[in-house]
Amino acid sequence: MSPVGSRKVAVVGVALSDCGRVDDVTPYALHAQAARRALADAGLDRGLVDGLASAGLGTLAPVEVAAHLGLRPTWVDSTSVGGSTWEVMAGHAADAIAAGHANAVLLAYGSTARADVRAGRRSGTYAFGAGGPLQFDVPYGHTLIAKYAMAARRHMVEYGTTIEQLASVAVQARANAALNPEAMFRTPLTVDEVLSGGMIADPFTKLHCCVRSDGGAAVLLAAEEYARDCRTEPVWVLGTGEHVSHASLSDWEDFTVSPAAVSGRLAFARAGLRPAEMDFAQLYDAFTYMTLVTLEDLGFCAKGEGGPYVAEGGLRVGAGGGLPVNTDGGGLSAQHPGMRGLFLLVEAARQLRGEAGPRQTHRPDGTLPRLGVASGIGGWFCSAGTVVMGVG
Known part of the structure; x- marks a missing residue:
């Protein structure tokens, strides 16, 4: 999808959590670290974030991540289509912001894929159902x-x-x-x-x-009226x-x-x-x-x-x-x-x-x-x- 509506949409904050070899840290902690850094990068108050997109963690990813981050979003997305998830989610978020259904949407991710293997823990895997394609x-x-x-x-x-x-x-x-x-x-x-x-x-x-590594990332998208007040140059979603x-x-x-x-x-x-x-x-x-x-x-x-x-x-x-x-x-x-x-x-x-x-x-x-x-x-x-x- 592409932004449909009267408002332009920009990426206003981006960040990585600690990445690479990150032992003894939970995926939730990596989500939070990346999210805090992205908000700081944007200079946008957390209270203005009314949308959250997350996938790859837990059974109710946006619900659980929102609770961990202390957010109460009125727009969420948990689309999960593998490695392209975040580009797809960015499109959904841009459309929602452009249409006025959200003002600022945080995309957040964190994984301890490497540490899980080293510790013998089961990480997220594809489910091969007996009845599916x-x-x-x-x-x-x-x-x-x-x-x-x-x-x-x-x-x-x-x-x-x-x-x-x-x-x-x-x-x-x-x-x-x-x-x-x-x-x-x-x-x-x-x-x-x-x-x-x-x-x-x-x-x-x-x-x-x-x-194979550990790590997380976060991207904050916002409507143009918010983007103009952020500390970073707006990167427009075209x-x-x-x-x-x-x-x-x-x-x-x-x-x-x-x-x-x-x-x-x-x-x-x-x-x-x-x-x-x-x-x-x-x-x-x-x-x-x-x-x-x-x-x-x-x-x-x-x-x-x-x-x-x-x-x-x-x-x-x-x-x-x-x-x-x-x-x-x-x-x-x-x-x-x-x-x-x-x-x-x-x-x-x-x-x-x-x-x-x-x-x-x-x-x-x-x-x-x-x-x-x-x-x-x-x-x-x-x-x-x-x-x-x-x-x-």
């Missing part, structure tokens, strides 16, 4: 990673995409992470190092896959789109096309902008192939040309002539506590506000970026949400 996948033993690997292999067969091209995505993500003091892994990588790692699911070796395509692999019409092809088309059309006008892209990258295919599906290169496109090296901050992608290092190197889509929105806002420090991107003329896109993928390419953002 996933019953047709379960007998074949498909893991989440295997489903993405199958999609990558199909792209390699159809378009000649090479494993070296996919590996270059991990190398460039690590180069960006080297500029981010909050990233978990910052040591430079080579293509050979990516290829020589242990095999996880053919063709993915370990470094084709995201890190257009959003969402799409759900399939649940089981047998229902997926084309393994080389993600639902971002639809969510992106909707978001750009509603913003009245073209992919070529974007100054950067923040894309969900649980696996290297996700970056490549999402670049194709959002229109940054033609279908089948993602391999040569990423191999040119233009995803790096400061590469010149390319499109900076996942400027914080992404899920491949920075952090990935689970549903990472909210982190994409945080990084996009920081880039547009010129607050990204050593990893700050610039336009060809040396000025700060004015337009950017964040696009999340959920499940195994089951859902997508895209948000086009801008300043000025």
Whole structure:
């Protein structure tokens, strides 16, 4: 959806909680830490927040998180569609604010995915119900990673995409992470190092896959009359789109096309902008192939040309002539506590506000970026949400 109503909507506050290796902290504590920091970033009084969006925690996520944060929202959203949840929620929140159903909406997330594994605790998992559509996948033993690997292999067969091209995505993500003091892994990588790692699911070796971390994030959206009074420059929500395509692999019409092809088309059309006008892209990258295919599906290169496109090296901050992608290092190197889509929105806002420090991107003329896109993928390419953002 895109904002429909008389009021413009802006991102006015963003923040991360402590991330990476965070032991002995609950997910609720990470929610609260990120939320407090986002409110402080905006300079907006907590009493003005009348909307809350949350997912991935407990059975009544927005109810439980609201209680923990001391909020009493009159608008809530608990949409849960995997990694794209937060871009989809941002679209819903923007529509609600634009229509006057809320004034300020907080999106909050926190996960101790890494600490749970180390402590032997059960973390949030996908439920494979006996009667649902996933019953047709379960007998074949498909893991989440295997489903993405199958999609990558199909792209390699159809378009000649090479494993070296996919590996270059991990190398460039690590180069960006080297500029981010909050990233978990910052040591430079080579293509050979990516290829020589242990095999996880053919063709993915370990470094084709995201890190597992703890962490949380929060994003505060507000109506324009609130945004003008905040301490930060408003980052306007210009257009959003969402799409759900399939649940089981047998229902997926084309393994080389993600639902971002639809969510992106909707978001750009509603913003009245073209992919070529974007100054950067923040894309969900649980696996290297996700970056490549999402670049194709959002229109940054033609279908089948993602391999040569990423191999040119233009995803790096400061590469010149390319499109900076996942400027914080992404899920491949920075952090990935689970549903990472909210982190994409945080990084996009920081880039547009010129607050990204050593990893700050610039336009060809040396000025700060004015337009950017964040696009999340959920499940195994089951859902997508895209948000086009801008300043000025």
